[in-house]
């Protein structure tokens with residue numbers, strides 16, 4: 001029985017993880033949940049799963065949840081809050097596995113603490129790896145615990161890498177749907193609305209990641225994530241647009257063989273893979289190969305997707321530039337959704353923040369978070 005910590009339990013990855021626990025009660029149970037701001041959902045989850053600890057974003061929300069649990073006669077669930085609360089969740093002595101799915105860098109401390117406590121981590125949060133990948137992978141190596149990618153592309157790569165040695169890797173090919181604007185005429189990009197950008201062709205996801213898919217900044221973050229997770233250089237990672245989102249990614253080996261991973265577009269599959277690794281439990285997530293008529297691949301165009309170019313540039317510089325790429329994007333996406341900047345303003349803002357970012361390599365989580373705050377402030381100043 002693996003006792004799970006779910007950081008980000010009320011988000012879509014968190015809920016999918018709980019549906020896996022529901023399906024495999026003999027394999028998994030819930031030790032603790034970090035639930036953020038959704039008290040209603042946190043209450044329902046606490047009642048259903050009876051974790052030992054639940055963490056909410058603020059003291060006020062934690063107080064509200066504690067009162068509701070008491071009123072409902074639910075005992076034995078400790079309610080904590082804030083960053084310290086997420087760390088309590090992720091380092092719980094009885095926990096065996098941590099699913100890191102808090103969006104943004106707010107899950108960073110808890111993820112780092114989990115690795116230092118010797119707990120294997122299933123990582124759905126790419127921002128952590130982009131901002132602090134060197135620190136997290138060093139902690140994992142030091143404690144000899146795996147970081148198992150839940151991001152579908154990296155999960156696919158992880159699977160394809162099981163058949164070859166590290167020095168046999170030629171290229172890691174990350175596939176991308178290309179988003180809703182793959183064929184939109186370039187002169188219309190400036191007038192793209194949030195409503196248009198929020199319609200993703202193949203995956204149903206959160207708001208920021210959906211916009212990041214439309215700009216392909218998401219794929220850029222994944223390039224950086226791949227470099228860190230698999231210890232390869234940016235020149236060993238390439239992106240291929242694959243509108244069907246059926247091949248989740250590929251690994252090309254030095255002998256010319258290319259291995260691909262194909263499955264349904266359902267996040268429960270990579271979550272189950274990470275939870276069960278190195279086993280493969282039987283699941284009902286079957287893929288209908290006979291229904292697959294064709295697979296298309298095309299090279300992405302950096303003129304159409306300037307965010308992707310910026311990400312490769314940041315990947316080469318590493319450190320503060322990767323942190324700034326992620327931080328500036330989050331601020332710019334919020335501004336776009338609030339109709340304060342045009343769609344094309346997202347890449348412009350990131351490019352200007354990167355140009356203002358001195359090259360440095362923060363070595364601690366607090367230095368990473370400081371660089372993150374600095375980049376956010378610079379982005380906010382540029383948008384006003």
Ligand code: MG
Nearest residue numbers: 151152153222
């Ligand atoms: Mg992905």
